[in-house]
Amino acid sequence: MKPIEVKHLKFSYDQETDVVRDVSFSVERGSYTTIIGHNGSGKSTIAKLLIGLLEKEEGEILIDGAPLTLENLAAIRSKVGIVFQNPDNQFIGATVRDDIAFGLENHNVDPKEMDGIIERFAQEVNMTSYLNHEPTRLSGGQKQRVAIAGVLAMSPEILILDEATSMLDPEGKGDVNELVDQLHHSRNMTILSITHDIEEVRKSDHVLVMNEGQIVMDGDPDVILHRYADLVKLRLDAPFSVKLALELKKLGIVLDNPMDEEGMVDQLCRLHLKK
Template sequence: MNVIEVNNLSFSYGDNINAIDNVSFKIKEGSYTTIIGHNGSGKSTIAKLLIGLLEPLKGNIMVEGVPLTLENLSIIRGKIGIVFQNPDNQFIGSTVRDDIAFGLENYMVPQKDMDAIIERFSDKVNMRAFLNSEPSRLSGGQKQRVAIAGILAMSPDIIIFDEATSMLDPKGKEDIKNVIMQLHKESKMTIISITHDVEEVVESDNVIVLNQGKIVMEGKPSKVMVNKKLLSIGLDIPFSYKVVEELRKQKVKISDEVTMEGLVNQLANLI
């Protein structure tokens, strides 16, 4: 089942240049899809269009069979949660507990139920010990984990990560990527990650490559991310795939479905 269908979508910021140019794609239920491209390729514009923050020039978006229109906006936003790039712009409450509670209060969740929900999802992102902490005492990665907990508490079917690791230090990046992978493995939630990190793409089910507002490639990462065309549009080939390519030149048999962990395991079996 496709939970998102984008058909012939175009968008312009008013400069007579289409930031998104006749784009069509589908997202399957429960899948982990990465959308990559260099700066200015249209990645974040796609994210904003999917949640109705921007209105397309033409084309349409369907979310679980519901057309994304002004009339249906509240329904769509009940189905999709989004984690933005800057963790400081997402903190609303004076403490972690208050921040996670904000959306629940808007949905008028009873207090007796709210406390259990807050504890459950703060625990899921390893932030339960910080429930009474102020945002100024948290790292960027911790703030992003709180943002994720706040989204999860609302029980959306789809989460969009809009370059959610780009402003974090290496440890923060790794923490958030681990949370994304854990969500993918443990739930049926559909995940869309807007990213410029080619190493994250390896872990996803499908990848969409954007350049100048157009889709230039899409499909399984093991097929798309070895295409030398990536280099011509300012992207790199993931390190694990580079290693596989060199090993195959030496006549070493390695499978196509290669994450870094999988590559290490395959090499260990060859020793």
């Protein structure tokens, strides 16, 4: 049984143009899967369909083998947590502590246990010292870390990130990506990230590429990201290391595994020392 299975999914906002067209994919348990695509490709719509914020027109969505329906929507959402794009739209509490507590209160968690849970997850995202701060005083990256803490406090089995770093500066983006990578490895959490960040794709186990509502590439990031010409046609980019390796190849310098930046630097240093 897979945590996420999507079969022949179809959706349109206006009943005329399909935003999602016959999309099928599955996510392995404990994997880190990314979905990339240009604006309007349908990738964020997929995230909203997976948690029932939008209702599919055709197809099937299975979460842990159970079909997503109105009848079991609450049960499905207890297994799936989501962090959205705009950190300012996700805060409800007057302080960081209140915001993490909000979800716990909705799940009828014993107030005596609440403080311990809040402290635990604030510590996990390195935000303990900000618990009594107002959200408006936080940076974008800090706000997203708090949003992740609030989701983790609900003990979901699956974490969906809907372009969660797209509005952050490079430092904030790096902080959140590092945290997500840590969660994946320390918790073996199933993660599905809808993203524009090609560097994030490098760290994932599996990547889906969308274009005009369909999945057009599906596989290992190392393989997909080396299809640079295909990515350019889809208005996407490749990691700097891959582009550099392609340029070096034109000069007769072939490197092993350009996805590994540290290894790439080591190889270039050794080649330089041989001269």
